[in-house]
Amino acid sequence: MxxxxxxxxxxxxxxxxxxxxxxxxxxxxxxxxxxxxxxxxxxxxxxxxxxxxxxxxxxxxxxxxxxxxxxxxxxxxxxxxxxxxxxxxxxxxxxxxxxxxxxxxxxxxxxxxxxxxxxxxxxxxxxxxxxxxxxxxIPRYGTQGVDILSHAFTREKFRTLIARNARRQVRVMINDHAVLSAIGNAYADEILFEARIHPKTFSGRLSEDETGRLFDAIGSVMAWGAKMVEEAARPIQVKVREHLKVRNRKGEPCPRCGTTIRREGVRGHDTFFCPSCQPPSRKLFIDWRTAGKATPHPDAE
Ligand SMILES: [Zn+2]
The missing domain is CATH 3.20.190.10 (MutM-like, N-terminal)
Structure with a gap:
């Protein structure tokens, strides 16, 4: 870049x-x-x-x-x-x-x-x-998932896909073209940044609010990406990436909060995220039965 x-x-x-x-x-x-x-x-x-x-x-x-x-x-x-x-x-x-x-x-x-x-x-x-x-x-042509630009990609449909992929990390799930057609590595990182979701969160652990934010981010980030590429008006062989906020920006400050952007591997793919804007998922409510006990968080590694 x-x-x-x-x-x-x-x-x-x-x-x-x-x-x-x-x-x-x-x-x-x-x-x-x-x-x-x-x-x-x-x-x-x-x-x-x-x-x-x-x-x-x-x-x-x-x-x-x-x-x-x-x-x-x-x-x-x-x-x-x-x-x-x-x-x-x-x-x-x-x-x-x-x-x-x-x-x-x-x-x-x-x-x-x-x-x-x-x-x-x-x-x-x-x-x-x-x-x-x-x-x-043609290999993978006929097995593409839901077209994220189509009317078939609804909030309800997205909830169904989340439920079906509950045991997968959200970064892996949204990057799977057989599930959603099609989000590549760069925009998968940008979408999760926009939705403020940690890339290693398991889909099944997304709250209702996070699921909604993720659905909205898919639409808004892709529309924004398309607009930025269009406005750059470069020859078609050039891949416009300057507008991206976290992708390939390891070590740079987060444009939202200033924290240093990190890079981590998720299933063999590099993922870039802000550790402050996208903290690891936590339970939304305190479980009073276990409060005070040193129970490791289920998502802890
Ligand atoms: Zn941040």
Whole structure:
């Protein structure tokens, strides 16, 4: 983020994908594919029985849709291209003569002379080409949880999901794309900071008030993230992160209270939080039967 180059290994999150989706919809809709060049076949999952160049040539872009961590480009002829940018993949759309930024893996030449490019230094991104009817068989595409931007994501639904995931740490639960589609590592930290909830709290221990705060924070933080990315108005290959309050800010003062932000591992993922604004959960009411006894707190480690 602050180190140049590091920007390339930030996983795109929902606000980034919405920004890319909106921009590509504006510039690619109606364009047709003149040629395709696959420089890194390791990224490609071609589910059609013809080579991509042959299958895609002449097809035009009908729609671009975000689905969890995926971007789906719907083409004429009932063909879809679906990307999962993973850790370092970046889509770029360049005018004639403009060079790709980074390690070029796949290039689509369009009928107006512009190019759509997929670059990835780590070659971990995935590009699926399939029939529209077959998108459900793309790994994890059909098993995304509740879309947090949809009307299906209600307070009631969220309570049900909390109950179903009671034994999981809340940071792990909200980051699970099969539960909520889709919150990445950066915004999971920002959401918990906004809701003032410690990342290691077990979902089943969230109070009614905390559950409500968490639900509200998911909506407000994602809307704020999308607005900040939009306002930054950078090229679509840049991941805008400067606005984040706790993510990757270990050792910096909390913007709310000034306490030093900490980083801890939760199930193999780094999580950043303010130990003062997000204290470990405590029972809301004193249990008078055990008051005064040195009973260890159930969440103590
Ligand atoms: Zn704080």
């Amino acid at each position: 602050r180190v140049r180059g590091y920007i390339f290994i930030l996983m795109p999150e929902l606000p980034d994908l919405l920004y890319i989706q909106r921009h590509l919809s504006g510039s690619l809709k109606g364009r047709s594919i003149a040629a395709v060049e696959v420089k890194q076949p390791v990224l490609l999952r071609n589910m059609l029985d013809v080579p991509p160049g042959e299958a895609l040539r002449g097809l035009s872009v009908r729609e671009i849709e975000q689905h969890g961590p995926f971007l789906r480009v719907g083409l004429s002829g009932d063909v879809d291209m679906v990307t999962n940018l993973m850790l370092a993949g970046r889509l770029q759309h360049q005018k004639p003569g403009e060079k790709a930024e980074g390690h070029l893996c796949v290039a689509w030449m369009l009928d107006d002379g512009s190019s759509l490019r997929l670059c990835d230094e780590r070659k971990m991104a995935k590009l699926y080409i399939c029939r529209t009817a077959d998108t459900g068989s």
